[in-house]
Amino acid sequence: MTRWWRRQRALADFTLAALARRRVKNIGLVAIYALVVFVVASAMFFSTALKREAGLVLADAPELIVQELRMGRHEMIGADAIGALAGIRGVTRVTGRLWGYFYDSVNGANYTMMVPDDPALAPGPGEAVIGEGIPRARGLAWDTAPLFLSRHSGDLQKFEVTGRLPTGSALVSSDLILLDEADFRAFFDLPEGIYTDIAVSIRNSREIDTIVTKAERLMPSARFVTRDDISRTYEKIFSWREGVMVALAGAALLAFAIFAAEKASGLSAEEAREIGILKAIGWNSSDVIAMKLWEGGLVSAGAFLLGTVTAYLHVFLFSAALFAPMLKGWAVIYPDFALAPQIDALQLTTLFLLTTLPYIAATLVPIWRAASADPDQIMR
Amino acid sequence: MISLSSVTKLYNEGRPNGVRAVDNVSLDIGADAVTVLKGPSGSGKTTLLSLIGCMARPSAGRVMIDGRMVSGLPESFLTEERRSTFGFVFQRFNLIRGLTVLENVMLPAAPLGPDPQALAEAARDRIAALGLADKADTPVEHLSGGETQRAAIARALINDAPVLIADEPTANLDTDLTHRFLDIVADLRAEGRTVIMTSHDPRIWQSDLVNAVIEMQDGRVTGAFA
Numbered sequence: 001m002t003r004w005w006r007r008q009r010a011l012a013d014f015t016l017a018a019l020a021r022r023r024v025k026n027i028g029l030v031a032i033y034a035l036v037v038f039v040v041a042s043a044m045f046f047s048t049a050l051k052r053e054a055g056l057v058l059a060d061a062p063e064l065i066v067q068e069l070r071m072g073r074h075e076m077i078g079a080d081a082i083g084a085l086a087g088i089r090g091v092t093r094v095t096g097r098l099w100g101y102f103y104d105s106v107n108g109a110n111y112t113m114m115v116p117d118d119p120a121l122a123p124g125p126g127e128a129v130i131g132e133g134i135p136r137a138r139g140l141a142w143d144t145a146p147l148f149l150s151r152h153s154g155d156l157q158k159f160e161v162t163g164r165l166p167t168g169s170a171l172v173s174s175d176l177i178l179l180d181e182a183d184f185r186a187f188f189d190l191p192e193g194i195y196t197d198i199a200v201s202i203r204n205s206r207e208i209d210t211i212v213t214k215a216e217r218l219m220p221s222a223r224f225v226t227r228d229d230i231s232r233t234y235e236k237i238f239s240w241r242e243g244v245m246v247a248l249a250g251a252a253l254l255a256f257a258i259f260a261a262e263k264a265s266g267l268s269a270e271e272a273r274e275i276g277i278l279k280a281i282g283w284n285s286s287d288v289i290a291m292k293l294w295e296g297g298l299v300s301a302g303a304f305l306l307g308t309v310t311a312y313l314h315v316f317l318f319s320a321a322l323f324a325p326m327l328k329g330w331a332v333i334y335p336d337f338a339l340a341p342q343i344d345a346l347q348l349t350t351l352f353l354l355t356t357l358p359y360i361a362a363t364l365v366p367i368w369r370a371a372s373a374d375p376d377q378i379m380r
Numbered sequence: 381m382i383s384l385s386s387v388t389k390l391y392n393e394g395r396p397n398g399v400r401a402v403d404n405v406s407l408d409i410g411a412d413a414v415t416v417l418k419g420p421s422g423s424g425k426t427t428l429l430s431l432i433g434c435m436a437r438p439s440a441g442r443v444m445i446d447g448r449m450v451s452g453l454p455e456s457f458l459t460e461e462r463r464s465t466f467g468f469v470f471q472r473f474n475l476i477r478g479l480t481v482l483e484n485v486m487l488p489a490a491p492l493g494p495d496p497q498a499l500a501e502a503a504r505d506r507i508a509a510l511g512l513a514d515k516a517d518t519p520v521e522h523l524s525g526g527e528t529q530r531a532a533i534a535r536a537l538i539n540d541a542p543v544l545i546a547d548e549p550t551a552n553l554d555t556d557l558t559h560r561f562l563d564i565v566a567d568l569r570a571e572g573r574t575v576i577m578t579s580h581d582p583r584i585w586q587s588d589l590v591n592a593v594i595e596m597q598d599g600r601v602t603g604a605f606a
């Protein structure tokens with residue numbers, strides 16, 4: 001065993017010395033390789049993190065949301081609908097929700113204003129609980145500095161900031177302002193007895209279709225959005241599965257292209273001569289191949305490591321800055337949001353195998369041929 | 381004991397540029413002896429060394445090493461034979477560019493799983509014995525002709541092989557260094573090892589150390605003196 005290790009060590013030492021010799025060429029190779037891994041790993045990290053964010057949104061979402069429509073547009077809904085929906089068999093809870101958007105003319109950002117579902121979370125009158133994006137967007141001096149909102153010139157509403165939303169999901173909470181119900185209605189000039197929409201909880205999720213059918217009969221003009229619908233929408237927006245698959249396939253192709261250009265041309269005369277020398281001084285074919293395996297392994301593992309680490313930093317530290325165009329059109333404060341670090345081990349392993357194995361395998365083919373030839377040419 | 385019987389080596393057989401580099405050579409080379417091949421350029425000395433050293437296969441005839449027939453073996457067995465039996469000094473040195481003298485000298489031992497410290501020490505000793513100690517950590521492409529030759533000799537000695545094959549080992553050495561090399565050859569002979577070299581150098585074939593001189597001409601052996 002120690003002998004085996006010593007042999008591997010000696011071969012690895014030689015490989016490192018050999019790699020260092022063609023420094024420029026090898027650095028170039030690793031750089032291109034790492035760039036491929038970087039792009040794919042970034043896309044992977046990004047989509048995994050978004051998927052998790054979306055999962056959190058969905059976990060909080062009610063099974064069914066009922067929205068009033070008028071002229072095909074979302075309209076406020078009356079409180080009488082709450083009673084009607086509560087009468088349907090299998091419905092356990094019906095609540096009117098209050099939420100809306102506020103355009104902040106001070107900095108051009110959009111906030112989501114909301115009265116929390118759970119009264120325990122609701123701030124008291126004159127108070128607000130805010131997401132972590134708000135103080136940043138507004139340049140609030142300190143954590144609990146009061147929030148002044150202006151709906152039009154000459155208007156100024158003051159809220160005491162009594163809490164900050166946890167940053168578990170930046171997508172969900174970053175731009176959120178939670179208010180007391182009375183404050184909300186006053187702020188938007190909204191009379192009692194109407195809501196933005198209605199959330200319905202049901203006992204058994206398999207009954208959802210029946211319940212929706214009954215509710216449609218009661219409220220023919222309403223729109224019914226189930227959690228499945230939301231989930232499907234998210235999948236469409238991010239389309240992570242397709243995206244990751246395409247990216248992985250692209251990586252494999254690119255990795256193939258790199259070594260095809262580099263290796264399929266066969267060995268350089270210099271490399272072939274070196275293999276001849278090694279064989280002449282007593283190395284056998286498996287020594288040469290083991291040495292080349294070290295070489296391929298060091299190059300591809302080095303590039304993989306470099307690519308994934310920079311991708312991790314890019315996505316989770318620099319908020320996927322290179323993917324910013326994908327985020328355009330979202331609220332102004334989103335491009336600033338930090339994704340919670342999230343890694344899918346299976347995806348990472350797949351990426352590792354998909355990029356390193358083909359590279360190493362293709363490196364070995366011409367070596368195999370050179371390593372099993374007679375070395376007498378180098379005698380001359 | 382190495383013996384060749386009716387060994388012939390053809391290059392580019394059947395083509396206009398075909399060469400009969402070694403032609404029907406039969407030869408016995410004693411074990412603990414020093415044998416020198418001499419002859420004009422192109423007479424087949426290097427080719428004969430590569431046949432003895434299991435580097436090339438004869439087109440006809442047989443090569444036996446210590447009673448083992450090696451001429452028909454596949455390449456993987458020949459590698460094993462080269463590793464366990466021979467140390468080589470090539471006419472063109474064949475050091476690996478970019479690596480230091482020390483790294484080059486250690487190279488033949490690398491696949492044997494050596495203790496790195498002990499190997500590096502042994503390699504430095506060999507290098508120092510050839511007066512190259514101050515160049516041990518220099519890349520080989522920065523060496524002079526004579527220094528390169530000595531690095532190649534040190535590499536051939538690292539595995540303590542029973543047979544040293546050296547192709548014009550003193551072509552680039554001055555008288556003093558030639559004598560140093562002959563001292564090493566004397567040590568090898570005293571240890572009971574075999575040395576086979578080619579040389580144009582009268583200092584070599586006139587040396588008392590040499591047990592046999594074999595003359596070649598046009599691929600044939602034209603004379604053998606003990």
Ligand SMILES: Nc1ncnc2c1ncn2[C@@H]1O[C@H](COP(=O)(O)OP(=O)(O)OP(=O)(O)O)[C@@H](O)[C@H]1O
Pocket residue numbers: 377380391392399400401419420421422423424425426427428471
């Ligand atoms: N691989 C080869 N292909 C074709 N011809 C070859 C090959 N190797 C050697 N020869 C030819 O065989 C002949 C003998 O060559 P060899 O190298 O054995 O001569 P040598 O005695 O070592 O000469 P020198 O003293 O110049 O080193 C030469 O004519 C050479 O051109």
Ligand SMILES: [Mg+2]
Pocket residue numbers: 425426427471547
């Ligand atoms: Mg020659």
